[in-house]
Amino acid sequence: MKLNSQQLCDLAVGAAFLGTGGGGDPYVGRLMVQQCLDEGLEVNIIDPSELADDMLVIPTAMMGAPTVLVEKIPSGEEAMFSLQRLERHLRRKAQATMPIEIGGINSTIPLVVGARLGLPIVDGDGMGRAFPFLEMETFGVYGVSGSPMAVSDEYGDCAIIEAVDNRQMEWLSRAVAIRMGGCAYIAEYAMSGADVKRTAIPNTLSLAIRIGEVLRNAKTSHENPIEALLGFLPSTLYRYGRIIFGGKIIDVMRETKAGFSIGRVTIGGLPPFGSTMEIEIQNENLIARVDGQVKAIVPDLICIMNTETAEPITSENLRYGQRVTVLAVSVPEIMRTPEALDVFGPACFGLKEPFISIEEIG
Amino acid sequence: MKLNSQQLCDLAVGAAFLGTGGGGDPYVGRLMVQQCLDEGLEVNIIDPSELADDMLVIPTAMMGAPTVLVEKIPSGEEAMFSLQRLERHLRRKAQATMPIEIGGINSTIPLVVGARLGLPIVDGDGMGRAFPFLEMETFGVYGVSGSPMAVSDEYGDCAIIEAVDNRQMEWLSRAVAIRMGGCAYIAEYAMSGADVKRTAIPNTLSLAIRIGEVLRNAKTSHENPIEALLGFLPSTLYRYGRIIFGGKIIDVMRETKAGFSIGRVTIGGLPPFGSTMEIEIQNENLIARVDGQVKAIVPDLICIMNTETAEPITSENLRYGQRVTVLAVSVPEIMRTPEALDVFGPACFGLKEPFISIEEIG
Incomplete structure (x- = not known):
């Protein structure tokens, strides 16, 4: 699926809903993706089933306080930089990126990375909502290591974290993100296509888009949007x-x-x-x-x-x-x-x- | 020079002197090196002039509070682990290690690394004394980058820091060291033999040993040790x-x-x-x-x-x-x-x- 501007707006609404109060306002992220679309870049979202088992997928995100991000607007290249540093560390090129968190702004960061690097973005994530800690991922729950992980700032500083477990990865990288100004860009949970299919919550990007669309359509047709949304959910994994x-x-x-x-x-x-x-x-x-x-x-x-x-x-x-x-x-x-x-x-x-x-x- | 136990005791005294109050008590470091000697390992200290220009030298050290180190005694393998992680990152084997700081406990850490890995230890350092920050190195003053740098703890966690400058390297790695418990083990300022010869303060390990020896000899021959030391300095770089x-x-x-x-x-x-x-x-x-x-x-x-x-x-x-x-x-x-x-x-x-x-x- 090639994302268009309307879907992007819907995604921002749906991602805010799935954030359950957290995850940060996707507004800045939406602008960053819109900028890519305006430049003629493609945001190519693929179904997890399209991944070959041995493909390398590197999820990307921001970490830290979304309130900082609003004051320190990213250029959009920071998370890309993290992905590239992690590729260099792994000595292997990523064949796709994807969100680690569908709720809030992190639904949009991988879209920018994918658009700028010409990589597809896998339709799914590891939180199914928003959570405050990096170890809170179905990826990790089902055995994928978050490390090695790259944390970057807008100046070109980078730390590669190789922690003994995903909790320790959160603990160490959080300190780095704080010293990078309270908001940093990460690439982590590098994994195979097989692991994505096994551990990710599938189709949460398209779910977020659909949530936004359902609410929007209800409003334009003067239905009750919340009732419309509740009517839509049974057709999804969020039954x-x-x-x-x-x-x-x-x-x-x-x-x-x-x-x-x-x-x-x-x-x-x-x-x-x-x-x-x-x-x-x-x-x-x-x-x-x-x-x-x-x-x-x-x-x-x-x-x-x-x-x-x-x-x-x-x-x-x-x-x-x-x-x-x-x-x-x-x-x-x-x-x-x-x-x-x-x-x-x-x-x-x-x-x-x-x-x-x-x-x-x- | 193959270090012996007497020289090790002298080194600990001389390193405390060159620490000018800081750098931590070399007592724990001395025990770690003595353990290596007791196991029959060799501590092989070489003159900078013995380095080929294209050799890779990776200095090793501890960073953080020496007061913590005394409560959390290292096994001696932590700094070795940092060196090996940095080797892997650089995709090149170190041919020698050396101190970054001659004052205090950091005079001894590379001796343990060298003994355990069978690497020679270069007789020299980058501080010529003790300093509190990692950017305070003649290596950096004369153009060697401290990054990439490896920071490890005793559990196997590691962070590779690639910072835009040596000050930022200090800033980011310090946060990691604090979260590792206030004391961590590092490998940094990886450089060529040519750069060591150009930027290091030479022969500070043997200087520290000589300082300890001069004080000890003066005491056994009932001379004034401080006068003996002042008499010795003019024959050194510390004129x-x-x-x-x-x-x-x-x-x-x-x-x-x-x-x-x-x-x-x-x-x-x-x-x-x-x-x-x-x-x-x-x-x-x-x-x-x-x-x-x-x-x-x-x-x-x-x-x-x-x-x-x-x-x-x-x-x-x-x-x-x-x-x-x-x-x-x-x-x-x-x-x-x-x-x-x-x-x-x-x-x-x-x-x-x-x-x-x-x-x-x-």
């Missing part, structure tokens, strides 16, 4: 979604701690919803409770949407008084296995509640 | 030294700030020295003043020695009440050029005073 709350934001508590946006948003229920919902945030929305009762919990998606416009609201854009609808969406089964929950389940974020799927919560 | 103060420590102010040991020691003069001397410390002794008048300043050496035992006292071992003799020693000319002072002159440590050699101070 199931429902509205878990609706109301008005009555409190936002948010602070930046250790490089994360940590906080809690409180929503006063409007009919038919009573009482109040509290959502805990660590970059992403982690857990939603009504009167202490869990309504959805990570890794299932908790998406706060503007009730009027049906636009996904990222954590940093939550404001007192906003009327919001909260959706919970089930994630693909590959993200709910015991191995997966060991890496990005509730306990990995310090939550005491065990994972319980939104289907079970009922 | 000149003198006693600039003698007295009793009346105050030690020291704090750990941003990973450095920062402070000031005040010495009350004993006859024939009047008044008091103040020495400012940033790991190493940077500047010595009497009544505000500069008596010696970085990069010239300021060595605080125990007046009774003639043992060099490292910054962390300074105590109220110690009777000390302060020596100033001129550094080789290669360390006093304008290019060198740009990298490790007084201004690089935030001092306002310009460099003035101890010969000029008179």
